[in-house]
Amino acid sequence: MTGPHPHTYRQVEVAGDQPYTITIGPGLLAAGHADNARRLGQVLRGRHALVVSDSNVAPLYADGVEALLRAAKPQLALSRWVMPAGEQEKTLARFGECLDALAALGATRDATVVALGGGVVGDLAGFAAACWMRGIDCVQLPTTLLAMVDSAVGGKTAVDLPHGKNLVGAFHPPRAVITDTTVLRTLPDRELRAGLAEVVKYGAIFDAHFLGWLAAHAEALLARDDTALAEAITRCCEFKADVATRDPYEHGHRALLNFGHTFGHAIEAEQGYGAGRDALIHGEAVAVGMVLASRLSTLLGLASASDGDRLQALLQRFGLPTTLPEGLEAGALIARMRLDKKADAHGLRFVLLDGAGAARVVAGVAESSVRAVLEAG
Template identity: 50%
Template sequence: MHRIDVGLAERSYPIHIGRQLFTSLPTLLTDLPGQLCIITNATIAAHYLKPLQAALPESATVIVHEIADGEHAKSISSYGEIMDALIAASFNRDCAILALGGGVVGDLAGFVAATFQRGVDFYQLPTTLLAQVDSSVGGKNAINHPGGKNLIGAFYQPRAVVISTDCLTTLTTRDYACGLAEVVKYGIIYDAQFFAWLEQNAAALNAREPEALAYAICRSCEIKAEIVAADEREQGQRALLNLGHTFGHAIEAEYYTSWHHGEAVAAGTVVAAQYMLQHDELTSADYQRILALLQTFGLPVRAPQLTEAKWQQRMQRDKKVQAGRLRFILPTRIGHAELRTVTDWPGVWQAIRAVTETTR
């Protein structure tokens, strides 16, 4: 088992990474309160709910709230239903929320925890690779609004993150690849050596070999922990974690039934890289390495068709927009990226068109 600490003074917390960790919860989480609410979905519950319940204190009052599977479940109505369940069960400020699932479950559960009784403890138990390396760490929690993704939320840190890598054996190939998109991101924005390691170990990662997978998760969490500790509320460096996300969220908003988050981020990363390539700020060699690695992991490197007006409309709702001006995370080389305000819309549109699918 590996332990990584997210250093945030009084809000610091551990990330535990290993196999079969749900059975070890009594030793990992020694201060669980007497009222516990597990938020999950039916797909995850079928695999992991019973083992989790068996590991919880027998004296605890435990309720389970299952949400629908998919991004649409991260909604105002789902949030309201959970609040109703907590109030009906007479839960108080000493309760805790356990998020058992992927990014949708974790984001929703975290926002519930941040706002119920003005804030209660919560624990992240991520079951997808994407959640394990990204959304479960850092305390960004949110629900969606019809006007855009993650527009209603809060910065609220968990008490601990427990990553049980054996959960990844039940992931579909597509969902597993979506997690690898976020892993690749860390190499692009922060660690050129890690990117090279991913290139060298791509076959092992595609085969879900335990040792390679454990290292990829640990290094990803280490990088995110370092960035979050330096910039908890995304005032500067933490924005780098959004590489590809401004473009990706626009894709997700328009194609939420057919594009998953990791796929949209992969395509968005290529758009950002293409923009820098066109401006001679990213070498062709680095651009091709990014494309090749994403393709090796089965991720899309072309964006779907959207009108210019739709791209602009969706991206103007991005949380990085400042004074009406678009800001993007742009890679200058593998291992380094920058947050920049971009007023050159024709250049952005040219980059989008260069990597847009001709058919769908």
């Protein structure tokens, strides 16, 4: 892995009560580079660090990250905890194991959790950091595109319950996010495409011109071109940073980031969070959910059918599923949605489109309308 050149990386500043910097570019986690070690060392405030990773990522990158940490702080008490890979592992039991690892390290209140992995690792590690001694630092080192543009940014941390996704969690902004685009070269094609679903989401709800940019650069993104990826990730992080700064606890505008997620989370929960052979992973479920949400927008008279068609075509261009998987019953999915965090006393709540690049939160959506969209597929 080559090291970064100062002119090849970008930075996004996230404001708010706990400001932090997102650094994006190739080679930022390459071992043996003084700049990389210094960058990590600057955000480590204490003498303890726990690297949290999973069984897919740790063999590839944990040794290099630990080498950077030791180079930055030779006296650092450093430990590693590796969880099995997969959304089905984002449980309270694994969360407890992560806390046990912090206890075994003797982590004090100035310790740092270093989250090295995708969204599952980032969510669980961030939640552990939020809870250990009522809150310690977490540095996010995302290794999937989905985590780079979404879950590593904004401070939402959580684990799943059998009843639903992300039901137990906390808001806990990271100390820093360091995004090395070269790690995406080892990401499976399916995971890359799943991350592109979240990239498309930002264009769908905030910026129709970005949708056009994505269509024009689809081949470069699928080919993992560092420049195209860094541009897409930077734009998404700028969107999310703006929203998270204005609405840190998701009381209003930030809820727009859940576009496609009410349907998507119901699909994931009903399929057992990717445990089944044919189950969708998160980004795939969100892709289907965005198309269903766009169809619901049209049914309720908010957006034209052509807006949904354009969105579906772009998702298909990235090789993503856009129709409801077989074997899922509308009533069961609606029951999952009733428990979703986005439901409230007025009933089901959805992020719906007013057109390409514009969205709103709509509460009290009739279940009959949702059922009609689900049964149409």
